[in-house]
Amino acid sequence: MxxxxxxxxxxxxxxxxxxxxxxxxxxxxxxxxxxxxxxxxxxxxxxxxxxxxxxxxxxxxxxxxxxxxxxxxxxxxxxxxxxxxxxxxxxxxxxxxxxxxxxxxxxxxxxxxxxxxxxxxxxxxxxxxxxxxxxxxxxxxxxxxxxxxxxxxxxxxxxxxxxxxxxxxxxxxxxxxxxxxxxxxxxxxxxxxxxxxxxxxxxxPLCAGTAYRMLVSDRGARMKQGDVVLIWGATGGLGGYAVQFVKNGGGIAIGVVSSPEKAELLRTLGCDLVIDRAELGLDRPPRDAAESVAAGRRLGSLIRAGVGRDPDIVFEHVGQSTFGISVFVARRGGTVVTCGSSTGYEHQYDNRYLWMKLKRIVGSHSANLQEQWECARLFETGRIKxxxxxxxxxxxxxxxxxxxxxxxxxxxxxxxxxxxxxxxxxxxxxxxxxxxxxxxxxx
Incomplete structure (x- = not known):
């Protein structure tokens, strides 16, 4: 036997x-x-x-x-x-x-x-x-x-x-x-x-399902056609799936990466704008909310020069080193959707840019079974790889x-x-x- x-x-x-x-x-x-x-x-x-x-x-x-x-x-x-x-x-x-x-x-x-x-x-x-x-x-x-x-x-x-x-x-x-x-x-x-x-x-399952809930599900950022989406860590498991969901859903994908090799991969995924972290001076995490705002100003200028307007959605999972920048750079009325904090859980950001510009922070975690099955269907059709x-x-x-x-x-x-x-x-x-x-x- x-x-x-x-x-x-x-x-x-x-x-x-x-x-x-x-x-x-x-x-x-x-x-x-x-x-x-x-x-x-x-x-x-x-x-x-x-x-x-x-x-x-x-x-x-x-x-x-x-x-x-x-x-x-x-x-x-x-x-x-x-x-x-x-x-x-x-x-x-x-x-x-x-x-x-x-x-x-x-x-x-x-x-x-x-x-x-x-x-x-x-x-x-x-x-x-x-x-x-x-x-x-x-x-x-x-x-x-x-x-x-x-x-x-x-x-x-x-x-x-x-x-x-x-x-x-x-x-x-x-x-x-x-x-x-x-x-x-x-x-x-x-x-x-x-x-x-x-x-x-x-x-x-874990990364694609999580990205699907964050962007596509009505429990996440509720991305719609034409939305500009900023994606941190855009060549990782989460980020790479996020780029694909944005493109498949008619959005404009902006990816932030840390090397020319990763930038090239993003371009093959159809990312509309690729930004190297070195352009932002992010060789280390911001020390405080003021440094986050300064980095956010640099990032915002690059995004507006590349696609014409600020992000409707920021796809956030890096955490401590990027969260303050994410809150600042999202457009008025925009959304920061977060599912993790790989660089640290304690975030600093200037709250004025959240409340006075009517932005939202949406916490998201994994995906329910229906979302997982819906996500899997996109792989079955070949729309997501x-x-x-x-x-x-x-x-x-x-x-x-x-x-x-x-x-x-x-x-x-x-x-x-x-x-x-x-x-x-x-x-x-x-x-x-x-x-x-x-x-x-x-x-």
Missing amino acids: RSLSEAVIGDATPEELMSAPVPESYLAAHLRAEDTGMFTGMFTGVNDKDVRKSLRLGRVPMPELAPDEVLVAVMAGAVNYNTVWSATFEPIPTFRFLRQFAKQGGWAARHDLPYHVLGSDAAGVVVRVGSGVRRWTAGDHVMISPSYIDDQEAATHGDGMLGDEQRIWGFETNFGGLAEYTVCRASQLIPKPGHLSWEEAASI PMLTTVSPLTDVAEAVRQVQTNQHIGKVGVLCLAPRAGLGITDPVRRAELDQAVGASR
């Missing part, structure tokens, strides 16, 4: 998958609770808090499946900045999240363990379903949304992201996606587009996360988990060829 992993890799039938025994343990990228103090007293700089010191790769026990959960054989995952936060134990060790979750009792108690399996992006094959799962079966090819919601909360039924018990899977829960197997709720599953490889599909640029094996996961920590990456960094090589998982080669041909003709 083949092992379950062999059956998955060998494209076994659903019956064969069900007959293969579930392994008692699996290989996973994880943290150990005993290491949470290893960076105590060190500076926050990446040279001190090196994630390669804390991230471990080893076998962990297979968790039991709850009635509303599925077991997915992970063919590929992807690195997100929340894994950097976890591996540096900032702003707090994520083991605190696991302990808090476990206080609910019942199935939640499983998550409080001396290890934390990380990863909030994955694509793979469903191999087992809980007794309460109806819409998914063994053999289904899926992507996994990071939004882990509680369907028994009233607010969840208005918007899955508004429930008090909403969490990010693989960050605020255990059993994440940078592993050979993962456990997630059925309410996290998205059908995988057949023309995409495993690693391409794994690069989509995966931002995957680098793929590493699971054995090199610490180096992959380090690449993101030090901002040495462009786009998304993928990780092959059970997939033996890149390029597998394409079940609709005809559609793939059609889209590749269309891209070639447009060049």
